[in-house]
Amino acid sequence: MMNAIPKWLWIALGLAVLIVAPIGQGNYFTLILCSWLMFTIAAMGLNLTLGYAGQISLAQASFMAVGAYITALLTLNGIHWIVAMPAAVVACFFIGLLVGFPALRVKGHFLAFVTLAFNTLVVLVLRNEDWLTGGSYGKFNMPRPDFWIFNTARKSDVLGIALSSNQKIYYLCLITFVVFAALMYGLIRSPWGRAFKGLRENPIRAESLGLDTRRITLLAFAIGSAGGGLAGSLMSPVVQFIEPNSFALVHSLRILLMVVVGGAGYFFGPMLGAAVVILLPEFLRFTQGYYLILYSVAVIILMVYSPSGLMGIGDRILSKLRPQRVVRGDMKEGAQL
Amino acid sequence: ADTMKIGMVVELSGGGAPAGTNFRDGALLAAKEINASGGVMGQQLEISEYDTGTDPQTSRALVQKAIDEGAYNIWGTVYSSSTIVNMMVAQQAGVPQITGSEAPNITAQGNPYIFRTSYGAQKGIPALTAYFKDTLGAKKVAVAWVNNEFGKGGHDVFVGEMKKAGIDVVADIPSEAGAADFAADVARIKDSGADAVFVYLHEEESARFLREASKQAVQAKLVGEVTLTGQKVIDLAGDAANGAVAHVGLTADAPLETFKTFKAAFEKEYNRAPDHNALKGYIGAYITKYGTEKAGAVDQEKFANTMHGLCLKAAEYPGILMDTCWDDSGEMSRPSFMIEVKDGKQVVGETVPAN
Amino acid sequence: MEQFLQVLLSGLATGSIYALAAIGFTLVWQAAQTVNFAQGEFVMLPAFFVLIAMNSGLPLPLALIVALAVSVFVLGFLFKKAIVEPMQKHGNGGGLSLIIATMALAIFLKESVKEFYGAEAQPYPPLISGGTWNIGGAIVSVTDIAHLAISLGVVVGLTLFLNRTRTGRAMQATAQNPAVAEILGVDTNRMVLYTFLINAALASLASFLITPVYLAKFSNGEYLGLIAFIAAIVGGFNQIRGALAGGLLIGVLDNITATYITAEYRAAIPLVLLIGIILFRPQGLLGTSEGRTV
């Protein structure tokens, strides 16, 4: 059974698969994997804001945009990615703080609206201020970073294995992803994670227990947004082309879809969700024009069957295996009074 | 090998679906004809379709995929914003790409593997300058354009031309792709006192614009490039389209035998009328055929070299529909038409010679 | 002045159609606590039913009736029974996952129309036609006036229905506290169903009115759904007349922005203005605050 194998073994196994995944694969497949890793990072950020802290945000794609454009502008001007990336992440952190401020006054759908407006505004600024952003032509040919013995811009042998530029950039994505995931894991397990959940569950009570809900709300936004920024700063060298429409509202909705399909509030949810949202359409491509139809039906069925997403399916299967009636522990024990 | 793999990367969903679908259908029609007559250098065309969803990044990944899967040529994309991105991939891999896009900057990149099926706005719009200046005698013009890659390219060329011609642009009104409500745009144009309006929008937006202009009784002449007088626009706008004028590089209603034959074949195959994107797709497929045969080998680099500076006569190469030449940047030239809508019909006026 | 009047009147006319979509949106929000991201597609689809009916030879009035019936069945009944109801069984009203399901539904409807009817816009016959009037230099069509009148009528009618009739109040109770309503013997399931049927009917009405302007196209819903969402929020999300006010406000603001402020930022300026309203009045324009929470 699942429980027989310890968690860390599963994680090690998963990592091993991710390490060998692009070997011997074509460029397209490698790039799809990169795309999966990038969106997973963005979705994990949103999962913190939405899944744990319960603050709805429809602006994650715009943070990817900010991260991507900052990275693009810096790296096109000769600054190394390793410097540009933290700059992008920090910038997104602070912009996230700002976007979080309305969340102190409004909740739920109003907050959705404010973040939606922010996303629209970012996209329009990117398109209209062409002196900086290249307007609707976007920015292209961003350099891929060179890490001395590991130059992602060129193909070469690493440890005796011939790696293409795309494969190397995949490993950059993978390393970033692993580091980010580890940080997130620590955060969620720390008392901060509990505070985020408290904010989601009952903010008034949380406040009366000494939790500074304002600070927690802002942090939830800022950290989540920084995740978006990190994803964006990967996108710039991976895709080597960015333009405003790639960050439009529909893409924020897509990231939301990843979070919920995977299972909001589950640590591994975004990884599964991003895999489904990005990889499933690829598998369905052979159905030609019908793939989006099939895909949307699949999502509806999943949501109807398991509202807590793919992670919830696991729970449901486990509970199917259990006996039909469960007598709760305390109900079986003898009288306690 | 006795098959030739083609990667058709086009907009089959999303906002560009109408254009992409037409391009595809035109290309498939041509491919069917080509295969029936023995293929290209004895190889049958084997076409894989890739739907970009009108998303540039997806299109880039899909061009990569098509190349991974061994495509000899890439056909598409139609939307300039996608082409500008994915053409880099094809260029790196040395795969010729035959695009339906018209944005000026596509052939300005110095990419030796890109070829157009219809010339860029920077060649089409100047053909209108004389019309504004001499025929209409306009002093003040307004321009309504769609604020994306396609519209911005055209808009910039147009504004430059007007400046050269000494005509004032008194209202400069961008709108979003897919915009539905043109009340404010038209009200501004009316208020600006322009004698003529240059309408550079996609088909459906053109139709909505024409309707609103007719509702608000705009007196100024409405002039377009390619789209404004398309059959689709006329169908959608109804009476409101009457009087609109456009310079058109390709139209299924051109009074030429080759076009009539094409139109009949397309209608037979698909039960609907083709538009200029269908023509582009059709021509694009034949470019692959004729270019390869001219090169004398199924070789991507030779193909590209051959295409640069190539001129084809429609009499010998009927699939090309009109006498056409390509220059070193992949830009093309061929004759074009002025069309006016009268009583819901496209009336082809003078033919503008190739430039 | 002339221009302003024109822009104002045109804005009101389109705004009134937004309002119709927004009202249904608000109702569904109340009944199922869900943001229906497919609302735009609900407005897109009925026009295609009309076209299909007409293509099979029915005259327009009959086609409209058939389309209305089919829409109410598909977008009201089926939507409720096949998607919303099973999800609400899982508790907490379906929550986020229901929202996601409606997003997927939006894709499904859009892609199905495209696949089975075609990607290109189709001309669509106007429901109301007539000449235009010149009001102080601004040109207003009979259609515009009719649109305004219809939305006002719908709002008045619905408000009366919800406040004055027993069914209406039972629907309100269901919306506000389904658990209590259930205990009091309200057939909450049926009340929610009514809401969905009304929403489908309103969406069809909006569809019949707006498609002549927008042209029948599979992607029409993308913009309309967003507008309905925004109008509903601005209006307060729990008020029918709020949705009307929200719809009209968006229509007018949009046009005024495009005319006088900036066409480039047309899509954002109204949103930014509305954010001001929301931060200032978090309960929306006409909404009421939640009252005590402790």
Place this chain on the structure above:
Amino acid sequence: MSQTVLSVSHISKSFGGIHAVRDVSFEVQKGEVLGLIGPNGSGKSTLFNCVLGQLQPNAGAVTVKGQSVSGMRACDLNKLGVGRTFQQLSVFPEMTVLDNIILAGQEHHGTMLSRLFGAPDAGLTGEADRMIEFFRLGHLRDEMAGSLSYGQQKLLDAAMAFMAGPDLVLLDEPAGGVNLTMLANLKERLQTYNREHGTTFVVIEHNMEFVMSLCTRIIVLAEGAVIAEGTPEEIRSNSQVIDAYLGG
């Protein structure tokens, strides 16, 4: 040596036309257990909410340990050492009982940063477990708080107020729905805290037996105003109170 922990002076609050609280003043000394009783709608909860910053009073001032708390946020009040419970159930429904309790205590352990990087929950878990055991919720430790019965949630709520280790605790109907045996335990715990830590309590409660046996002093509100104040014995025999509240 008596020290004023809470001082409420001339608080008024009205909603529209209703004067929920009219010019109420009182002081609470350290170590007191003050009862606040009165008929339904007499303004008790409103008064609490004014004291705790959930509501903005129309007039009057509140000081805690000599410090004015007007406009102060609930979390800062908590840091000052003020804990509370709510009249309506107020737990974190989708978190386990244990997490509810630890969350209640964690703000008083370590700094913001140490809570992020330090060993999580150091020392807290043990304390939380003791608290859970005390309120006989041990078998429910890992259940979601939302699935507890009414009385269990009420106890959890009280446990959370204690976890914050406050000097002043305001309890709004802690006994409602709690089984009498557990109630006795609750009372005992209150008294222990009161005795050992000098914790001050203000309790709103309709259960007279509980109030009378627990409180050292009682204030009676009616229609928003104080109508009586005194020891339990005095209140029990006050005819005005009997008329307005206790009934015959």
Place this chain on the structure above:
Amino acid sequence: MLELKDLYGGYGKITILNGVSFKIPKATITTVIGPNGAGKSTVFKAIFGLLNIHSGQILLEGRDVTGQKPRDMIGHGVTYVPQGRNVVPQLSVYHNLELGGITADDQDRVKQRIEVVMDQFPMLRQFRDRKAIELSGGQQKQLEVARALLLDPKLILIDEPSIGLSPNLVQEVFRTLQRLRDEGVTILMVEQNAKAALAMSDFGLVLELGQTRMHDRADTLLNDPKVGQLFLGGHMEETD
């Protein structure tokens, strides 16, 4: 009047009720007592059709009503006042009351009944047009109790009415229930305020761990030393 036969049930798959059986005669008051989490509220939910019943039977006047919906139960003349807060927050007090009679065919009669219950709880008349959410905790409870009386029920299930009510009002509610009993209404009530409740009841029922432990005449239970020790606050009196 009401009979439960070996009832098993719970939330989802979790079983809370482990064989609850009892019978209550018509026109009596039965008080259910038991520790927190014993399953008292769960029994009420089961009777009123709000629970997954795994096995067992519920008979109302001899008719099997197991698994019927709340709506059906109201049709049979059963009303239910749950624990906690259960008003429709944004509707006025009057409309909340009116909702209590939503299933009745004769709306004029409902209007009359509203006047009657408002006489009984004068507070309701005073706050007639205020939104329910603006009422104090106890005022909301009064509204709920009043609402349950609206339809002339045959059987009232009332879960801890005393929570949040001031003592005089508790007495008022108890007196009302007794009067109703005398008029032939059957009442099943949960109370932690057990001594007072048993004193006014005919029967008492002790529930523990999802099972019926004792079921006897109220005065017998009141005088039972064990019950007194465990449920009537005997412990408390000692420290008093």
